[in-house]
Amino acid sequence: MSRVAERDLADWDRIAAGYLDRAASPEGRIFLQFTEAVWKVVGDVRRKRMLDLGCGPGWMTRALCDGGARVRGIEGSTQMLQQARKICPEVEFEQHDLSLGLPYPDRSFDLIVSHMLVTAIPTVRDLFRDVRRCLARRGRFVFSLRHPSFYNFAASREDEGGRPFRKVTGYLEPAVWRATVFEGGHNHYHRSLTDYFQALRDSGLTVTAFVEPQTDPGADEPDATLRSFRSSIPDFLVIEARPI
Numbered sequence: 001m002s003r004v005a006e007r008d009l010a011d012w013d014r015i016a017a018g019y020l021d022r023a024a025s026p027e028g029r030i031f032l033q034f035t036e037a038v039w040k041v042v043g044d045v046r047r048k049r050m051l052d053l054g055c056g057p058g059w060m061t062r063a064l065c066d067g068g069a070r071v072r073g074i075e076g077s078t079q080m081l082q083q084a085r086k087i088c089p090e091v092e093f094e095q096h097d098l099s100l101g102l103p104y105p106d107r108s109f110d111l112i113v114s115h116m117l118v119t120a121i122p123t124v125r126d127l128f129r130d131v132r133r134c135l136a137r138r139g140r141f142v143f144s145l146r147h148p149s150f151y152n153f154a155a156s157r158e159d160e161g162g163r164p165f166r167k168v169t170g171y172l173e174p175a176v177w178r179a180t181v182f183e184g185g186h187n188h189y190h191r192s193l194t195d196y197f198q199a200l201r202d203s204g205l206t207v208t209a210f211v212e213p214q215t216d217p218g219a220d221e222p223d224a225t226l227r228s229f230r231s232s233i234p235d236f237l238v239i240e241a242r243p244i
Contacts, residue, residue, distance in 0.1 A: 004122050005097045008187055009076045012120070015182035016079035020057045035060075037213035037238050038115060041142050045069035048110045051134070053143075054098055054117030058084025061091055064113070072109075074098065099123055101130035108134045114143040119188050122176075124196070128203035132243055141205060141241045147212065147234050148192055152177060164229040200241050209240035 012019075038060075046068035052061045055073035057080050064071045065088060073093040075081050081095055096103055099121040112131055118124050131141050152170055159165055172192055179188040191199075200207060212234035 002097070002099075005076070005099055008120065008122075009078075009097075011184065011186040012077040013079040014184050015186060016057065016077060016083065018182045019080075020083055035063075035115075037211055037236070038113070038142065038144050041209050041211060041238050041240050042111070042113060045111065049108065049136075051102075051104070051109045051112045053102075053112050053114035053131070054120070055084050055093070056080045056115070058087040058091075060113065060115055061088045065091065069111075074102070098127055101126045102134050104130075104134045106133050107136045107139075110136050110139050112139070112141045114141075116144055116146070118143060118145050118196070119148075119190070120186070122187075122189055124191070125199050125202065128199050128205065132204045135243055137243065139243065140208075142209075142238065144236060144238045146188070147237050148190060148196075150233055150235065151188070152190065164226055166233065196239070200239075201244075204244050205241040206244050207239055208242050209238070211238040212236075213238070 044067075045064055048069045050064055050069040050071045052058075052064060052071055052073040055061050055075045056077075058073065061071055061073045061084060071088075071091055073084055073088070073091055074096050075084065075093065076095065076097055078095065081093055084091075084093055094103060098117065112135060118127075121127065135141060149171060150166070150168060152168070152175075170190075174192075174195065175190045177188045177190055178185050197207060213236060215231050215233060215235045
């Protein structure tokens with residue numbers, strides 16, 4: 001394991017409890033908003049051989065099992081895996097540095113699902129190549145991430161006409177930004193959409209679905225004008241890719 005991976009995993013071990021409370025709570029707005037879009041792309045999972053890639057605390061693993069899939073889970077963070085094993089004691093989990101690829105035989109899975117993983121690892125090319133290798137001939141890879149076009153925007157401002165806007169900066173260049181949503185923070189690895197599409201293509205995968213779900217600010221934004229403005233900018237996106 002590289003020193004970068006060790007530092008990243010130490011961050012995620014530290015913030016695991018906060019992540020579970022804020023981003024993976026079944027009652028939370030964030031959980032409901034993101035998972036609805038993911039499930040629309042994932043579809044029916046009954047009897048599918050599935051991998052929950054970067055399974056975190058196991059909420060998706062649980063949902064996939066309940067949906068009738070045969071699931072395995074893989075995650076780098078020790079603390080996240082402890083939570084996942086409590087939620088899904090019947091599932092086989094592996095702990096692994098995901099930036100190094102996947103420890104599974106060829107064509108092991110019909111569907112690989114990954115929620116909010118790709119921006120947490122420093123490189124995706126080795127991972128995408130192994131995703132392609134581990135997918136069945138007609139398999140699918142579905143992953144979600146913070147929308148790279150709008151993640152590093154300045155706070156909302158108003159133009160001369162009083163209309164809100166956000167200024168996007170530093171989009172095209174790969175970068176490491178320190179995300180501070182959770183106490184102590186963690187690294188966010190920024191890549192453009194072109195970078196993701198090219199990495200998928202180089203790995204033998206082609207995009208077959210691309211969804212930018214509408215943002216629902218909810219009670220986080222009491223001002224009606226700003227709430228309408230925020231709902232017009234997607235915070236996240238979901239991509240489906242299949243073997244070429």
